[in-house]
Amino acid sequence: MTNDEIREEIIDILEDIAPDEDLGDLDDEKSFRDQLELDSMDFLDIVMELRKRHRVQVPEEDYPQLASMASTVAYLEPKMRDIVKN
Amino acid sequence: MYDTIIIGAGMSGLAAGIRLAHFDQRVCILERHYTIGGLNSFYRMNGRDYDVGLHAMTNFSRKGTKTGPLPKLLRQLRLRWDDFQLAEQLGSEIRFPGVSLQFGNDAELLRSEIAEHFPDQVDGYDRVVGRLLDYDDLDGDNPDFLRSSREVLAECISEPLLVEMLLCPLMWYGNARQNDMDFGQFCIMFRACYLEGFARPFKGVRLILKNLVRKFRGLGGELKLRSGVSRIHVEDGHATGVVLDDGTELEGRRILSSAGAIETLRLCDDITEAEVAKAGQLSFIESISILDKQPQQLGFDRTILFYNDSERFHWQRPETGLCDVRTGVVCSPNNYAYAPDEGSLPDGIIRITTLADHDRWCALSDKAYRAEKVVQQDAAIESAIRFMPDFRRHVIDADVFTPKTIRRFTWHDNGAVYGAPEKQLDGTTHVDNLYLCGTDQGFVGIVGAIVSGISMANRYCLRPME
Numbered sequence: 366m367t368n369d370e371i372r373e374e375i376i377d378i379l380e381d382i383a384p385d386e387d388l389g390d391l392d393d394e395k396s397f398r399d400q401l402e403l404d405s406m407d408f409l410d411i412v413m414e415l416r417k418r419h420r421v422q423v424p425e426e427d428y429p430q431l432a433s434m435a436s437t438v439a440y441l442e443p444k445m446r447d448i449v450k451n
Numbered sequence: 452m453y454d455t456i457i458i459g460a461g462m463s464g465l466a467a468g469i470r471l472a473h474f475d476q477r478v479c480i481l482e483r484h485y486t487i488g489g490l491n492s493f494y495r496m497n498g499r500d501y502d503v504g505l506h507a508m509t510n511f512s513r514k515g516t517k518t519g520p521l522p523k524l525l526r527q528l529r530l531r532w533d534d535f536q537l538a539e540q541l542g543s544e545i546r547f548p549g550v551s552l553q554f555g556n557d558a559e560l561l562r563s564e565i566a567e568h569f570p571d572q573v574d575g576y577d578r579v580v581g582r583l584l585d586y587d588d589l590d591g592d593n594p595d596f597l598r599s600s601r602e603v604l605a606e607c608i609s610e611p612l613l614v615e616m617l618l619c620p621l622m623w624y625g626n627a628r629q630n631d632m633d634f635g636q637f638c639i640m641f642r643a644c645y646l647e648g649f650a651r652p653f654k655g656v657r658l659i660l661k662n663l664v665r666k667f668r669g670l671g672g673e674l675k676l677r678s679g680v681s682r683i684h685v686e687d688g689h690a691t692g693v694v695l696d697d698g699t700e701l702e703g704r705r706i707l708s709s710a711g712a713i714e715t716l717r718l719c720d721d722i723t724e725a726e727v728a729k730a731g732q733l734s735f736i737e738s739i740s741i742l743d744k745q746p747q748q749l750g751f752d753r754t755i756l757f758y759n760d761s762e763r764f765h766w767q768r769p770e771t772g773l774c775d776v777r778t779g780v781v782c783s784p785n786n787y788a789y790a791p792d793e794g795s796l797p798d799g800i801i802r803i804t805t806l807a808d809h810d811r812w813c814a815l816s817d818k819a820y821r822a823e824k825v826v827q828q829d830a831a832i833e834s835a836i837r838f839m840p841d842f843r844r845h846v847i848d849a850d851v852f853t854p855k856t857i858r859r860f861t862w863h864d865n866g867a868v869y870g871a872p873e874k875q876l877d878g879t880t881h882v883d884n885l886y887l888c889g890t891d892q893g894f895v896g897i898v899g900a901i902v903s904g905i906s907m908a909n910r911y912c913l914r915p916m917e
Contacts (some may be wrong), residue, residue: 382526406523413913
């Protein structure tokens, strides 16, 4: 997956977690927590959705890497670049 | 072999089931009754729909709100705000002799009512609000959680009548302990009722339940009704599965039970004696009157009315007799701001809830039981109409549900509506893969029960991730 495709996947997961949310104006540099009021339960869900959909494992000590869209994509790039987008 | 077996298809069990099935677990929910919902359920009689439990969904927040329990549970269950189709209350009220306080979904209303009726207590009320624990602190670790609410309130408010009035709705809507309330539980209920408020779907609790079941089944979850668990099989402190009433054996890696703390322990076949003395004592009757008019046409526009006929609020099992009618809750499901395309409910409905003694109701013969339902309904209405318009000549149908009914729907000892007074906030038991959710884990009310199911599923059944 390219970085753009990874970003799309994350948007898809966020849409699933927060279906009432308008993600069109999401600022990639700002934290999810501040823009979407995501809490620790929601972050756990992002991690579990990644595992469910792509078998990507995110160990607990790496959760802080998922703070914003930009940091999430950068973190996932090495883990997801060999996954073929379907 | 199931990944998780869930006991009870109430709000907490269904919510937990959705979480686990969503993350690809093989899950089975087992329900003893022939219908879903537990304490919050519904039935049909004489061509009319009746609700058990739900007067109102507490913790209301408007569409688009991102914080608080309701948005949180919607996200966790992958539901949309519109799935619950919540209509807001018209307004609720606490009535004691000589003084009333209105409250609604705007927290400012209650504060202004206190400013008007108890002007020298507003600062004290603000201090109470300032001392409330956040939802995030409510895992039971906070030392204030188990403090006496009466004690904390007395430190802030010097007028005892206001303390009683503030406690009355909160105890009615979520206190398993007699006479006093754990401060943590008080905080949960205070936010739920006074700061967030009430709402209801036009179709009542069945809409919420049906959406939860549809979601659960859509994810591949199994739901078995008329499938009571008679035994949890335990070997060396580890549960291996359950045995149903009909002898069927099911194996599970872990078990999540909403049957109640004592009720669950009693099912474990390694326990010979559960401590029945710790069961909850508070049960209700509810008298439902169907009217030939909308309650508003009779001059009653309150959504929920909490009344008490003396300056002291008595929250305890009746000392004598089947019921204690000194205090009660009147709910009219008509008095919500339903959307124009929904219109109004077909019948006027007045529901009156009264404290009742489970054991005395259960000791009655069938004949006496039927007769007492009528006698006690009359007594409850007679007490309530001291605080609302007399609607008796408009009654066209009626039903009463009693502690026996509540026991049938919940299987709680004593028909205890809010379960046992001692909550197991961490949800663990003496068995290493058996966990509690629902009423006896801690949060009560519909939103509380759903949050309980979600959090116990997350904490014990989803991680560590196998």
